[in-house]
Amino acid sequence: MSLGQDLAPHLPFLRRYARALTGSQSHGDTYVRAALQAIVDAPGDFPRDVDPRLGLYRTFQAIWASTNDETENRDAGDTGNEGIAQARLAQVTPRSRQALLLTAMEGFTPEDVGYLIDADAVEVEMLVNEALEEIERQTHADVLIIEDEPIIAMDLETIVRDLGHSVNGVAVTRDEAVAQAMAHRPGLVLADIQLADDSSGIDAVKDILAEFSVPVIFITAFPERLLTGERPEPTFLITKPFQRSTVKAAISQALFFDQATVPA
Numbered sequence: 001m002s003l004g005q006d007l008a009p010h011l012p013f014l015r016r017y018a019r020a021l022t023g024s025q026s027h028g029d030t031y032v033r034a035a036l037q038a039i040v041d042a043p044g045d046f047p048r049d050v051d052p053r054l055g056l057y058r059t060f061q062a063i064w065a066s067t068n069d070e071t072e073n074r075d076a077g078d079t080g081n082e083g084i085a086q087a088r089l090a091q092v093t094p095r096s097r098q099a100l101l102l103t104a105m106e107g108f109t110p111e112d113v114g115y116l117i118d119a120d121a122v123e124v125e126m127l128v129n130e131a132l133e134e135i136e137r138q139t140h141a142d143v144l145i146i147e148d149e150p151i152i153a154m155d156l157e158t159i160v161r162d163l164g165h166s167v168n169g170v171a172v173t174r175d176e177a178v179a180q181a182m183a184h185r186p187g188l189v190l191a192d193i194q195l196a197d198d199s200s201g202i203d204a205v206k207d208i209l210a211e212f213s214v215p216v217i218f219i220t221a222f223p224e225r226l227l228t229g230e231r232p233e234p235t236f237l238i239t240k241p242f243q244r245s246t247v248k249a250a251i252s253q254a255l256f257f258d259q260a261t262v263p264a
Contacts, residue, residue: 003043006052011036012223014056017106019235020253021064021097028235034067035060054112057102061116064098096131097253099124104249105238132252139255141165141187144180146204147219148172148196152240156190156219159247174199174207181208188254190247193220215254217247 011032018028039046039059047055095117102113103124110121110128119127143160145167147153157167168184171177173195181189189208191201205216221240236250 003039003046003052007039007056010053010056013106014060016223016237017057017101018060020101020105020250021094023235023253023256025235031060031064031067035063038063050115054108054115057106057108057116061098093127093130096127096134097256099127100131100249101253103128104243104245105253107243107246132248139252141255142168142184143188143190143251144168144177144184144186145170146172146177146189146191146195146201148192148194152192152219155244156247159244160190160251163248163251165251171204172196174201174204177201177204178207181214182211185212186214188251189214189216190251191216191218193218193222217250217254219247 014035015029015032018032019025020028022028022031035056039056047058050058098117099113099119102108102116103110108116110124113124114120117124143165145153145156145160147156147170153170153172157170160167165188168186169180171180174197177191177195180186189205191205193201195201195204201218205218208214209216215236217236217238219238219240219242223237223239236254238246238250
């Protein structure tokens with residue numbers, strides 16, 4: 001099997017990681033393209049002594065480390081997602097965010113993350129804890145959960161409240177979700193894709209976003225249906241069945257880039 005065939009199944013998930021890390025689909029995809037170009041230009045440099053997915057993320061991390069100037073970004077005066085991130089970077093280091101995302105969202109072991117960011121497993125675990133503690137300290141939101149499976153909805157409610165946030169509604173249909181969003185204006189939406197009456201969580205989110213801006217985390221058993229590269233994709237996407245740590249990481253990162261939770 002060729003290197004390209006080995007790497008292809010992992011690209012949607014690398015793009016997910018890149019978007020979560022940068023808070024932007026276009027910015028994240030730029031880093032992914034640069035990593036792929038580096039592999040094409042020098043295939044002999046690709047690490048063959050590790051799993052292809054680990055080698056792919058290692059190449060991405062090298063590109064990110066060599067081109068992402070955090071100091072320059074903080075001085076750029078951006079007002080969008082990057083500007084929001086800059087308001088937090090003084091408190092949370094990019095290294096800690098990488099450790100958090102790579103373990104909790106991408107499922108790498110602390111040892112694998114150590115390989116990716118040049119740290120040992122103990123340091124990785126410390127970085128993850130630091131990131132969670134600091135991001136959770138900075139952020140608070142009222143959360144709308146769009147989920148038609150009662151057990152899953154209850155689990156999500158518990159996770160949200162454990163993080164110190166509030167749940168201002170649980171909706172099981174598109175119409176219910178939109179009505180609750182209009183009534184309470186949540187600061188974060190957790191949305192399943194397939195809802196109780198065969199309506200779409202995607203359509204519910206589109207209706208909500210047409211009225212006001214709010215960060216959204218999609219939760220689905222079929223992530224490949226959204227990670228196609230053919231249309232705007234969700235920045236935050238969780239695969240069912242999910243780990244509680246994955247949901248916590250996604251919530252922390254979604255609120256990390258939300259203007260409403262930037263400290264004064």
